[in-house]
Amino acid sequence: MTSVRTRRERSRRPIDEYLLSEHQLEEMYYYILLARRLNERMLALNRQGRAAFVIAGAGQEAAQVGAAMALQKGVDFVAPYYRDLGVNLVLGMTAREAMLNLLGKRDDPNSHGRQMPAHWGSVARRVVTQSSVVTTQFPHAVGIALAAKLCKDPIVVMASCGEGSTSRGDFHESLNFAAIHHLPVIFFVENNGYAISERTEKEMPLEHVADRARGYGMQSAVVDGMDGIAVYQTVRPAVDQARRGGGPFLIEAKCYRLWPHSSDDDDSRYRPKKELEEWSRKDPVKLFRERVESDGIFPREDLDEIERRVEEEVREAAQWALMQPDPEPEDALTFVYREA
């Protein structure tokens, strides 16, 4: 299931070291499922007219969860992009907080109703605040890594984006600088096949984003992004290596955007039905459950129990969040500047 390509031969630790424990596998399934069920409920709230906008990560949950689980929570930084609900859940965002964020509620920890939904940010969880302008978070990730290097702090920064973002100048400037200064940054590209309506071949003349690493003398890998375990086993060695001073790494997770770009998009205008059907068979949520079930790692009842738990958590979170206070209008005037 895993395909790993690297530019140079590098000493790879035996894969056993990166085997996931039963507990970690359970955790992985929980987060993958939680991300999907939250996004489904969010879309339902949108269709009911209760949420103005949804931008989701359906099809990319395994990649997000697998990558985030390779990081040290509360130590490593993440500069995510708007589809990265799965990353945020692993780093500690609760279902309730995700719903507060969707509804732009006063107590949304990400921006307190100041940004569109799915624009993450948490100082405590080391999630860097982001804008809608894609790839602007990449230099931020590099700057954090540079600062940590100056302070001799052994942290790693993961910057993530979709493949569409890799066309922007900030992508190239960031990879270039990180490679020159040998900084501990994992550039994690969730290649979901589409930049809104534009297919990958309109975004780049290459099959793999990972091939762009060659231009920066950077190591890279391609991994099946529908397989959370493979993603973890690819990202984790790169994280460990970066922490030891081994420099940056570009990892491309091949995913698929199962949903339209956003709640305002109609993908039937540009996406062949057959293609969607084919990729739906590789739905990472379904795939993960099938795999752990057929491997006999978990009895069916245990997995059913996780599903029930997630369903209940999402239902409760939505109900609770809808009743939470909205921001006061005059709050729009506050925090333009930080007081000295």
Place this chain on the structure above:
Amino acid sequence: MPGATVIEAVRVTLEEVMGQDDRVFIIGEDVEAGGVFRATEGLAAKYPGRVIDSPLAESSIIGISVGAAHYGMKPVAEIQFADFIHAGFDQLCSEASRWCYRTRGEAHLPMVVRTPWGGGVHGGQHHSQSIEAYYTHLPGLKVIAPSFPADYRSLLKAAIADPNPVLFLEHKRTYRMVRQDLATEPGESRIGRARVTRRGDDLTIYAYGLMLHESLAAAETLSRDGIECTVVDLLTLLPLDLETILEAARAPGKVLVVHEDTLTGGFGGEIAALVAEHAFEYLDAPVRRLAAPDVPAMPYHHNLESFFMPDREKIARAARELAAY
């Protein structure tokens, strides 16, 4: 000649602040070698590892500073010429200026972007620009444009100490033009404060950077002819010192706003609007603006450049007309 030039004031301030605070580091093009204007000369040797040459990529110079500031460092980025900063506009506009606001104060960015601006050095279209009008439209950012060495020193110190992103504009024509004794000059300027540099009863001139010096020279000439000017050094363009601006307008009741940038959409429009809005009853004449003509950019040849730029003669002429109104 006694005293320090503007560029010396910048350099000694950077040296001093870096000695006081390990979190301060410099990043930019050619900064390790001292920079094209020598603002960082000797600093790489004195503070190894804390003066970092960047590739020629302005967006990442600013974006990397954003990340480092978020981590708790105090980056001082240098954009070699203000004309090159626009590649980093997105990082200042969409990111740095909104960081505090969009996190509702949870995060903030103690960072400074220094850059030489302005004309009069035969820099042509891409080494002469006035960029302040673009960047003063970004609440959340602070924009500073001093004129005298002592103010460069105190305001650069204040900018580095400030918890917000600051764009620090250094007028390149004045780098070696003005001297001031940094030890005896008070240098009490603070971010957000303008200064009345000269008092006169006939009219008020507002300026910053090179134009402040030209305005003071014009005021000197006018004084010999019995026209007395108040001259206000704006110092901080964002946030503006409304109180000082209005107080200076009221008594003379005639106002001339001078800047080197082109007229339409230039920063002078903001001063003119504020005076018209809040001091209308005190005015004895329409607010007058003196700026460069509305052509795309400052041209290269001396004849063209000096025609383009406002100077002491043009200021004096405009002031005489206003005084006679």
